[in-house]
Amino acid sequence: MRPQDEFVAARQPDWAELEQLLALGRGFRKLPPVSIARAATIYRAVSSDLMRAQAAGYSPDVIALLDGLAARAHNTLYSAPPYRMRAVWELVAADFPRTLRRHARFFALAVALFVLPGVLGFAGAMRSRAFALQILPAESVEQMEEAYAEGFGKGRKAGVNTFMTGFYVFHNVGIAFQCFATGVLFGLGSVFFLVYNGLTIGAVAGLVTAAGHGRNLLTFTCTHGAFELTAIVIAGTAGIVMGYALVDTRGRTRLGSLQARAREIVYLVVGAALMLLVAAGIEGFWSPSGLPDRVKWGGAIVAYLLVISYLTFAGRSGQARGEPQAEARP
Amino acid sequence: MPLDNTTEVETPEHVRFRYRVAGPVRRMLAYLIDLLIRGLAVLALGIVLAIALGDADAVGGVMLIVAFALEWGYYVFFETTGDGRSLGKRALSLRVVKEGGFPISFMDSVLRNLLRGADFLPVGYVIGLFVMAGDSRFRRLGDRVAGTLVVVEERSRVAAPLTITPPPTAAELEGFPQRPPLSASERETLELYLRRVDLTAARREELAQMIAPALAQRIGVTVKDPVRFLALLHHRVAATARPRADRVPV
Numbered sequence: 001m002r003p004q005d006e007f008v009a010a011r012q013p014d015w016a017e018l019e020q021l022l023a024l025g026r027g028f029r030k031l032p033p034v035s036i037a038r039a040a041t042i043y044r045a046v047s048s049d050l051m052r053a054q055a056a057g058y059s060p061d062v063i064a065l066l067d068g069l070a071a072r073a074h075n076t077l078y079s080a081p082p083y084r085m086r087a088v089w090e091l092v093a094a095d096f097p098r099t100l101r102r103h104a105r106f107f108a109l110a111v112a113l114f115v116l117p118g119v120l121g122f123a124g125a126m127r128s129r130a131f132a133l134q135i136l137p138a139e140s141v142e143q144m145e146e147a148y149a150e151g152f153g154k155g156r157k158a159g160v161n162t163f164m165t166g167f168y169v170f171h172n173v174g175i176a177f178q179c180f181a182t183g184v185l186f187g188l189g190s191v192f193f194l195v196y197n198g199l200t201i202g203a204v205a206g207l208v209t210a211a212g213h214g215r216n217l218l219t220f221t222c223t224h225g226a227f228e229l230t231a232i233v234i235a236g237t238a239g240i241v242m243g244y245a246l247v248d249t250r251g252r253t254r255l256g257s258l259q260a261r262a263r264e265i266v267y268l269v270v271g272a273a274l275m276l277l278v279a280a281g282i283e284g285f286w287s288p289s290g291l292p293d294r295v296k297w298g299g300a301i302v303a304y305l306l307v308i309s310y311l312t313f314a315g316r317s318g319q320a321r322g323e324p325q326a327e328a329r330p
Numbered sequence: 331m332p333l334d335n336t337t338e339v340e341t342p343e344h345v346r347f348r349y350r351v352a353g354p355v356r357r358m359l360a361y362l363i364d365l366l367i368r369g370l371a372v373l374a375l376g377i378v379l380a381i382a383l384g385d386a387d388a389v390g391g392v393m394l395i396v397a398f399a400l401e402w403g404y405y406v407f408f409e410t411t412g413d414g415r416s417l418g419k420r421a422l423s424l425r426v427v428k429e430g431g432f433p434i435s436f437m438d439s440v441l442r443n444l445l446r447g448a449d450f451l452p453v454g455y456v457i458g459l460f461v462m463a464g465d466s467r468f469r470r471l472g473d474r475v476a477g478t479l480v481v482v483e484e485r486s487r488v489a490a491p492l493t494i495t496p497p498p499t500a501a502e503l504e505g506f507p508q509r510p511p512l513s514a515s516e517r518e519t520l521e522l523y524l525r526r527v528d529l530t531a532a533r534r535e536e537l538a539q540m541i542a543p544a545l546a547q548r549i550g551v552t553v554k555d556p557v558r559f560l561a562l563l564h565h566r567v568a569a570t571a572r573p574r575a576d577r578v579p580v
Contacts, residue, residue, distance in 0.1 A: 067347045162387060
């Protein structure tokens with residue numbers, strides 16, 4: 001067996017060469033094929049150097065150097081498949097609606113968890129103001145009653161529209177992501193946020209209607225609601241799907257089951273986020289505009305038809321091709 | 331299993347190497363750097379827009395949108411285009427990798443960063459911290475779901491061979507066996523101890539007193555100065571061509 005110093009002296013030039021190639025970072029991929037092949041060759045040599053060094057009991061610094069070199073070379077040589085812009089389009093055109101349809105039952109459950117508390121909140125707040133105040137903070141109740149009493153017939157400044165759009169993006173998409181992410185706690189977080197949001201929205205609607213401004217509220221919310229409420233429910237669906245993956249593991253470990261379904265889950269959340277961006281634009285500019293009520297109602301009908309037909313029909317052709325590999329059992 | 335913060339990865343072609351897994355403090359520092367960068371970016375944009383547009387509401391709206399985009403897109407962008415490294419991670423030589431040592435893909439990054447929403451709860455990444463504390467590889471919820479790890483990537487160099495000053499005299503080495511019977515991990519411990527430069531003299535002495543008697547007893551020499559004894563022992567071990575006591579040399 002070779003003494004360590006001799007071994008290091010003999011192998012050092014190769015290590016230095018690999019180090020140099022790796023230092024290029026992303027530039028590495030633009031190297032001529034010869035250099036890449038060379039890097040791969042040294043990487044294999046380094047792996048065997050590493051095993052030799054371990055077997056021979058060389059000192060920790062040599063092992064650490066080789067570990068680091070092998071790890072970085074591996075990370076660089078086996079690069080992840082590049083993410084193409086086309087994949088974004090595919091997500092919108094097919095993957096998102098398809099995945100949602102595949103989880104139609106969970107979607108139905110999420111709708112129920114959102115709508116039933118919503119109806120309850122609405123009915124309760126219609127009947128008693130005290131009930132609504134149990135759910136909503138008093139200041140925001142007064143604020144909302146004022147806002148909807150006035151209506152939006154006059155429209156408002158463009159700057160305010162921009163501000164509110166920003167606010168809706170920040171706030172609503174944040175809620176959707178939270179509604180999803182907390183699903184990792186066996187779905188409980190998602191269930192909670194669906195029920196909570198349903199109850200709150202229902203109570204606001206009930207309160208405003210009881211005060212006699214139901215028409216204003218409906219006119220304001222009808223169009224963006226098509227995107228916004230649907231998206232919140234879809235984010236909740238994604239959370240429940242994630243939580244359920246921890247319960248029904250299909251023979252995998254809990255974590256393995258979760259990871260196997262991760263891709264579909266991402267489709268749902270990203271899809272929901274995109275819908276919320278559309279909703280924020282509408283809510284900031286169209287909903288508070290001075291357009292006549294009839295026009296807004298017409299817009300709402302178009303929006304609902306659009307959302308329903310998109311989620312029902314998009315990506316139907318060629319569906320067989322796109323079945324997820326993640327479903328394959330080990 | 332050794333009690334340290336490394337994890338072994340075996341690649342499909344059966345190459346094995348070890349990663350040093352990044353702990354919570356290091357990751358927190360990287361997070362703070364990223365947070366600062368994002369905050370400054372929004373602030374700078376706000377100032378520029380306020381001068382350019384002048385309409386406070388519109389500026390606020392654009393800033394909210396940018397803040398949102400940075401909140402959720404910053405990590406995904408840098409982790410996908412920077413080979414698993416955000417700017418803060420780069421500063422602390424951290425990298426996100428897949429569990430098999432592969433680079434992370436766009437989808438992995440999206441997933442691990444979306445789950446920040448759960449790791450953050452109830453406030454300031456408390457759940458994430460608890461989950462990390464219970465995992466041998468310090469994975470937070472997002473890492474577990476996406477199947478990723480955060481590793482430390484430090485360049486190491488082959489250190490110069492250890493020297494012993496003053497040089498050992500024949501009298502000192504008297505009684506040391508030609509090949510001291512030390513296991514591989516004992517030799518490693520010895521070397522790591524001698525290479526520590528950050529120890530105070532008192533601590534160095536204290537540590538040596540803890541290990542020297544047991545080793546001295548095994549090889550049958552009496553110890554006067556534990557620190558010197560360990561240096562001499564290492565000298566003798568290194569002089570023999572590092573054969574592994576518990577294995578047949580290859």
